[in-house]
Amino acid sequence: MSSSASSAAPGFAGGVVNGGISYWYADDGLPAAREPLSGDATADVVIVGGGYTGLWTAYYLKKAAPFLRITVLEQKFCGYGASGRNGGWLYNGIAGRDRYAKLHGHEAAVRLQKAMNDTVAEVIAVAGAEGIEADVHRGGVLEVATTPAQLARLKAFHAHELSYGEKDRELYGARETAERIRVADAVGSAWTPHGARLHPVKLVKGLAATVEALGVVIHESTPVTEIRPQHAVTPYGTVRAPYVLRCTEGFTARLKGQKRTWLPMNSSMIATEPLTGEQWASIGWEGRETLGDMAHAYMYAQRTADGRIALGGRGVPYRFGSRTDNDGRTQAATIEALHEILTRFFPSLTGVRVEHAWSGVLGVPRDWCATVTLDRSTGLGWAGGYVGSGVATTNLAARTLRDLVQRDSGQGGRTDLTDLPWVNHKVRKWEPEPFRWLGVHGMYATYRTADQRERLHPGTESSRLARAADRVAGRH
Numbered sequence: 044m045s046s047s048a049s050s051a052a053p054g055f056a057g058g059v060v061n062g063g064i065s066y067w068y069a070d071d072g073l074p075a076a077r078e079p080l081s082g083d084a085t086a087d088v089v090i091v092g093g094g095y096t097g098l099w100t101a102y103y104l105k106k107a108a109p110f111l112r113i114t115v116l117e118q119k120f121c122g123y124g125a126s127g128r129n130g131g132w133l134y135n136g137i138a139g140r141d142r143y144a145k146l147h148g149h150e151a152a153v154r155l156q157k158a159m160n161d162t163v164a165e166v167i168a169v170a171g172a173e174g175i176e177a178d179v180h181r182g183g184v185l186e187v188a189t190t191p192a193q194l195a196r197l198k199a200f201h202a203h204e205l206s207y208g209e210k211d212r213e214l215y216g217a218r219e220t221a222e223r224i225r226v227a228d229a230v231g232s233a234w235t236p237h238g239a240r241l242h243p244v245k246l247v248k249g250l251a252a253t254v255e256a257l258g259v260v261i262h263e264s265t266p267v268t269e270i271r272p273q274h275a276v277t278p279y280g281t282v283r284a285p286y287v288l289r290c291t292e293g294f295t296a297r298l299k300g301q302k303r304t305w306l307p308m309n310s311s312m313i314a315t316e317p318l319t320g321e322q323w324a325s326i327g328w329e330g331r332e333t334l335g336d337m338a339h340a341y342m343y344a345q346r347t348a349d350g351r352i353a354l355g356g357r358g359v360p361y362r363f364g365s366r367t368d369n370d371g372r373t374q375a376a377t378i379e380a381l382h383e384i385l386t387r388f389f390p391s392l393t394g395v396r397v398e399h400a401w402s403g404v405l406g407v408p409r410d411w412c413a414t415v416t417l418d419r420s421t422g423l424g425w426a427g428g429y430v431g432s433g434v435a436t437t438n439l440a441a442r443t444l445r446d447l448v449q450r451d452s453g454q455g456g457r458t459d460l461t462d463l464p465w466v467n468h469k470v471r472k473w474e475p476e477p478f479r480w481l482g483v484h485g486m487y488a489t490y491r492t493a494d495q496r497e498r499l500h501p502g503t504e505s506s507r508l509a510r511a512a513d514r515v516a517g518r519h
Contacts, residue, residue: 093117099441122247128403134238139412175249184238293404
């Protein structure tokens with residue numbers, strides 16, 4: 044790769060389209076611009092953020108109570124953030140489940156997991172009912188192990204998932220794994236049916252069009268600078284509403300008073316050129332499962348509808364001062380590292396070109412727990428902190444916000460969703476700089492070193508370095 048890739052402004056460098064938001068937008072096109080806010084306004088509910096969380100919340104609230112006046116305020120355009128840059132993994136993982144089991148009991152966490160299992164089917168059903176064509180293929184999730192230590196973690200992970208009621212998952216040995224997908228050195232894998240591949244941008248664009256058709260007002264190019272009770276403040280005016288819902292995920296730190304609420308963690312992706320039939324035959328992957336691994340610095344990938352491999356992982360994990368990028372530009376070293384993962388998994392694809400590279404941010408709370416909250420004393424609500432599992436979790440969060448608003452406004456009561464253990468969970472803020480930057484970069488450097496040691500010195504024990512990093516990070 045050319046060293047100029049990191050300074051490309053979206054354009055070509057080393058043969059790679061670097062930035063330009065994401066490959067998904069290069070494939071499906073940028074959306075037509077919606078009008079910004081033109082002055083002070085009122086609503087029944089104002090939603091800050093036009094990604095999956097905000098749009099799903101608008102959708103479910105409007106379907107439940109068509110009379111509601113709902114306004115969505117988006118700083119760029121709907122799907123500009125993680126919703127338009129992610130790996131297209133619609134799956135049943137949720138950040139913080141084990142902590143919720145410790146805080147609220149195992150059965151409460153089992154209910155949360157069941158809700159996530161059902162959410163995968165809910166997203167697919169709504170997309171079908173609303174005519175949103177998002178290249179959905181429900182092939183499940185396959186997570187592979189390529190070292191003895193990874194295999195030990197995989198088996199423990201599989202048993203752990205069974206303990207949360209997921210009885211329909213399967214554990215495979217090396218031969219069975221190769222029958223699904225031929226990952227070099229794979230010694231085992233685990234599969235769950237609760238997952239699907241999709242095209243993130245087609246989903247977010249379809250969802251935005253759907254909520255507009257229902258009567259929701261969307262203002263784009265309208266950054267919210269401050270949220271306070273009954274007010275969402277922008278440079279163009281203030282929207283007043285009894286309920287103000289913050290759905291800003293990795294961009295939360297830009298809001299006044301929220302600098303240390305959720306850390307904007309960076310994740311990067313590449314997409315290959317379309318593979319030939321012969322190349323696909325060399326690796327299998329006919330089931331089109333989403334693909335992950337059991338490394339400490341893990342990867343995630345999908346086989347796209349147009350025959351590419353889209354693969355992601357951590358690049359530069361965090362920018363000092365909770366800064367976020369503008370258009371997804373990615374460092375050359377990160378592109379090379381992701382390409383190395385691709386060819387290590389699939390040596391037969393060594394000559395395949397990387398055509399696209401991009402990055403985006405996801406929201407990470409200090410205790411790595413996703414949350415959904417409505418403060419009944421102020422009407423302020425929020426959802427997020429998905430730690431990279433947001434494609435499905437946003438939908439569950441939105442339905443929960445709907446129920447919380449309806450309960451508070453007298454339109455409904457307690458529901459199974461409002462009783463889930465992640466509702467109204469409180470977490471402390473991240474440390475100030477430079478400790479935040481040093482901690483995150485140190486953590487991921489440690490994870491990469493742990494993975495390297497496990498590859499060079501095979502053994503069934505996970506690296507002590509990784510366990511230490513987990514404790515420092517607050518993940519366990």
